[in-house]
Amino acid sequence: MPPSAVVIITWVCIAGMVVSVAWASATIGVPGCKTRCGNVSVPYPFGMGPPRCYMPGFNLTCNGTVEPPELTTEGHLEIVDISLEKGTVRIIGQSHAMKVNSSDEFVAWGAVLKEHGPYALATSAGVNEFVAVGCNVQATMYRNKSESAVTGCVSLCSAHDTNKHDSNIYGAGDSKDGSTCSGVGCCSAAIVFADDRAYYDVELKRLPPSADDDDLPHGILELLPVHVLITETGWLNTRRAFNLALGLGVETVPVILDWACPHNTAGKDDGVCASVHSVWIDKGRDRGYSCRCQDGYAGNPYLAHGCMDIDECARQLDYGCFAECTNTEGSFHCRCPPGTQGNHTTPGGCVKSINARTGLIISISIAVCVPCLILLIFGMSFLIMRKLKRRKATRMKQNFFHQNRGQLLQQLVSHRSDVAERMIIPLEELEKATNNFDQTRELGGGSHGIVYKGILSDLHVVAIKKSKIVVKREIDEFLNEVAILSQINHRNVVKLFGCCLETQVPLLAYEFISNGTLHDHLHKEPLRPMPWEDRLRIASEIGKALAYLHSAVSIPIIHRDIKSSNILLDDALTAKVADFGASRYVPIDQTGLSTAVQGTIGYLDPMYYYTGRLTEFSDVYSFGVILVELLTRKMPVTYRSSKGDGLVVQFLALITQGGLLHILDPQVMEEGGGEVEEVARLAASCIKLTGEERPTMRQVELALECLRAPKERVQDDLPAEKNDVHYTAVSNPSTSSGRTCFEELTKRNSLEEE
Numbered sequence: 001m002p003p004s005a006v007v008i009i010t011w012v013c014i015a016g017m018v019v020s021v022a023w024a025s026a027t028i029g030v031p032g033c034k035t036r037c038g039n040v041s042v043p044y045p046f047g048m049g050p051p052r053c054y055m056p057g058f059n060l061t062c063n064g065t066v067e068p069p070e071l072t073t074e075g076h077l078e079i080v081d082i083s084l085e086k087g088t089v090r091i092i093g094q095s096h097a098m099k100v101n102s103s104d105e106f107v108a109w110g111a112v113l114k115e116h117g118p119y120a121l122a123t124s125a126g127v128n129e130f131v132a133v134g135c136n137v138q139a140t141m142y143r144n145k146s147e148s149a150v151t152g153c154v155s156l157c158s159a160h161d162t163n164k165h166d167s168n169i170y171g172a173g174d175s176k177d178g179s180t181c182s183g184v185g186c187c188s189a190a191i192v193f194a195d196d197r198a199y200y201d202v203e204l205k206r207l208p209p210s211a212d213d214d215d216l217p218h219g220i221l222e223l224l225p226v227h228v229l230i231t232e233t234g235w236l237n238t239r240r241a242f243n244l245a246l247g248l249g250v251e252t253v254p255v256i257l258d259w260a261c262p263h264n265t266a267g268k269d270d271g272v273c274a275s276v277h278s279v280w281i282d283k284g285r286d287r288g289y290s291c292r293c294q295d296g297y298a299g300n301p302y303l304a305h306g307c308m309d310i311d312e313c314a315r316q317l318d319y320g321c322f323a324e325c326t327n328t329e330g331s332f333h334c335r336c337p338p339g340t341q342g343n344h345t346t347p348g349g350c351v352k353s354i355n356a357r358t359g360l361i362i363s364i365s366i367a368v369c370v371p372c373l374i375l376l377i378f379g380m381s382f383l384i385m386r387k388l389k390r391r392k393a394t395r396m397k398q399n400f401f402h403q404n405r406g407q408l409l410q411q412l413v414s415h416r417s418d419v420a421e422r423m424i425i426p427l428e429e430l431e432k433a434t435n436n437f438d439q440t441r442e443l444g445g446g447s448h449g450i451v452y453k454g455i456l457s458d459l460h461v462v463a464i465k466k467s468k469i470v471v472k473r474e475i476d477e478f479l480n481e482v483a484i485l486s487q488i489n490h491r492n493v494v495k496l497f498g499c500c501l502e503t504q505v506p507l508l509a510y511e512f513i514s515n516g517t518l519h520d521h522l523h524k525e526p527l528r529p530m531p532w533e534d535r536l537r538i539a540s541e542i543g544k545a546l547a548y549l550h551s552a553v554s555i556p557i558i559h560r561d562i563k564s565s566n567i568l569l570d571d572a573l574t575a576k577v578a579d580f581g582a583s584r585y586v587p588i589d590q591t592g593l594s595t596a597v598q599g600t601i602g603y604l605d606p607m608y609y610y611t612g613r614l615t616e617f618s619d620v621y622s623f624g625v626i627l628v629e630l631l632t633r634k635m636p637v638t639y640r641s642s643k644g645d646g647l648v649v650q651f652l653a654l655i656t657q658g659g660l661l662h663i664l665d666p667q668v669m670e671e672g673g674g675e676v677e678e679v680a681r682l683a684a685s686c687i688k689l690t691g692e693e694r695p696t697m698r699q700v701e702l703a704l705e706c707l708r709a710p711k712e713r714v715q716d717d718l719p720a721e722k723n724d725v726h727y728t729a730v731s732n733p734s735t736s737s738g739r740t741c742f743e744e745l746t747k748r749n750s751l752e753e754e
Helices: 003-025 211-214 238-245 312-318 354-415 429-434 472-484 518-523 532-551 606-611 616-632 649-658 666-672 675-686 695-719 740-754
Strands: 061-063 070-072 076-083 088-094 096-098 103-107 120-123 128-133 137-142 151-157 184-188 200-206 226-232 252-259 278-282 289-293 298-299 307-311 324-328 329-337 340-342 350-352 442-445 449-455 461-467 496-500 508-513 568-571 576-579 592-594 613-615
Touching: 003 289, 061 076, 061 606, 088 226, 103 226, 103 518, 128 137, 151 184, 200 226, 200 307, 200 576, 211 675, 226 252, 226 532, 252 354, 278 442, 289 298, 298 449, 329 576, 429 449, 429 461, 429 496, 472 496, 532 568, 532 576, 532 695, 532 740, 606 613, 616 675, 649 675, 666 695, 675 695
Parallel strands: none
Antiparallel strands: 061 070, 076 088, 088 252, 096 226, 103 200, 120 252, 128 184, 128 226, 137 151, 137 200, 278 289, 298 307, 324 329, 340 350, 442 449, 449 461, 461 508, 496 508, 568 576, 592 613
16 A cells, blocks of 8 residues: 555544544533434433433424424424524424304413423514414404403405405405515414413404405305414415415414423522533523523533533634634534645645545545544553553552551551561452452451451461441551550460551451350350350450450550450350450559540440549459359340349349349359359459459459369369369369458458558
8 A cells, every 4th residue: 555545544544533523522412312303403401212311391202104204292292493592492283273153262272282391382572473364353362261362363354355366365465564464364463472381272253244245145254264373473475374264274384482491390500501601591480491501602501511612713713723614513623625635724735635536545444444443442441541540549559558557657666666567468468368358258247347257378367357437536446456466465365467558447467266256155046055164264364364464565555345245265265355446555654544435335444434534443344244244144235134223233232132143144053163152252343333442453363363273283183084063063262271262362452452
């Protein structure tokens, strides 16, 4: 192929792209909707097809079974033209042929139009006229029968007129101003008044014959039909009036209707006038409103970007358009005139079109290039969008990482900077571990987030906590939990493997604990047996973890939300304390700190609730409630006695009255023996109202170890055939001096106070 042909093909392909853009800008309807019926353009708010293609009340039907196709409204009015600029439609109606007797007769015009609907008779000057064709008849138009007349005319005939045998009998020759109807055989009146209506009443009255009519056969004029019509001004001519008068056929007549958006559909603030260069025009309370493009703009004001700048052509001429600038339905193009081609941006750049052979080459090139260009454009658009999407996701991850990392490292570096980098896990790692957070990997969740099960690349099975509330408090709690758990290494505290900072709220990856929570084992139906030894051991393990937090770490930590649902159990029922989002550091030189109250009702320390003063004894109180929960197997949050008392109040009352058996779990009474009373007294000391009267978690830990130590030694010394059930019958465990573990704890408290 010669180089000139390649240049031509390239030029044609680019021109095809320009044409496609110009076509898109000239769209008059909703994308994907049909905007033409035969020779009639259908701009929005009119439309055909599904409801999205038109505004309510403006749906049209295109009958393609006739030639040419007919466009009709819901009331079966045929529309032949729609004007957005004038706010009118041109319809085809029918004249009314009537025989008029001596009495008055009324006929309704516009009965197919709906009152308060979008259509009404256009009453602007020079648009429609009121016409009567007949002899000796008076025609009057009313808004309705009860109101005064708005227009009318009188049509007279005489014997002298009827003998002319030509069409001038119908007024054309007698008109002084050249109009068709001058009042002889045909009369007309302009329809001009302020308020548009959908329909009107027309009165016809037969007038008495004149003296010139005596020569005619009696009643001949009354036999001639009378036609009353409302038609577009200037449509009726002499021939049409002649045909109507002689009954040679009832013609269809054109009528101009005004249309408006009814007030009950939408308002100017509801986006109906969608173009930013449109204005809202109120047509009155009974009619509605319409939209118009602002001065200097033209197009469809009901569509976004529908009003185009009509001064653009002038600016294009100023900026280098040396050819023909055209305006096509609001879209403006600078191009070479028809029959020429070339560069329209330079003087003399448009030359005569190429010959037929070159035209054939261009046609073939268009057929080949346009599909290729379309595919190329779609392919490039897809690649660009995917690249932009990836770039946006990467940028968001970087922003979140820097934002969250800054807060996290600020807390970690103040304690142990060596764990900061070790705790960071990439988002891709967690997405791969959870199969992109698949629903089948969900372990559960609540109002604050969802927990997923996953397997990291190092084969660790983890539980990944993902918050679904994006508020600063949630982020602060996540970061606080990371800062605390990154420094804790205890067998009875859930282990944190790391966190991901590339999401809006950080993701936490814990060790996976497979056996649910202590709350599930105690209260979830159906209830399963839970041996006393397991309950006592779980209580001891929780006590060890809290004592470790209060006294063994470099800066004491108060958990602040100890409850059975935050105690995880593995397959061996080993307790793991979890959920450190609400936890707080307490400086060594302070006994507590003032904070906003946070915790769970039923487990919350009353003194902390009323004073806002958080101390380690707040955790002691919550632990005491868990001891009561282990002894009674009742839920502190929902339990109420017959008198309406909560679990803690009822437990203290019964232990004071010696009626503890009324609230204890039967399995505890059967298996616990004398240890039950010891644990109950320990629980009662932990849930005292005043924090200073409660033991420390270290003392509680020692008391529980004291209860379990003798049993462990006896079990080590017993022969293999001895079992746990036999041992539960032995007497209460005691210290070497004969005191119970609780008495030993009480004595230590007294010594410490002294």
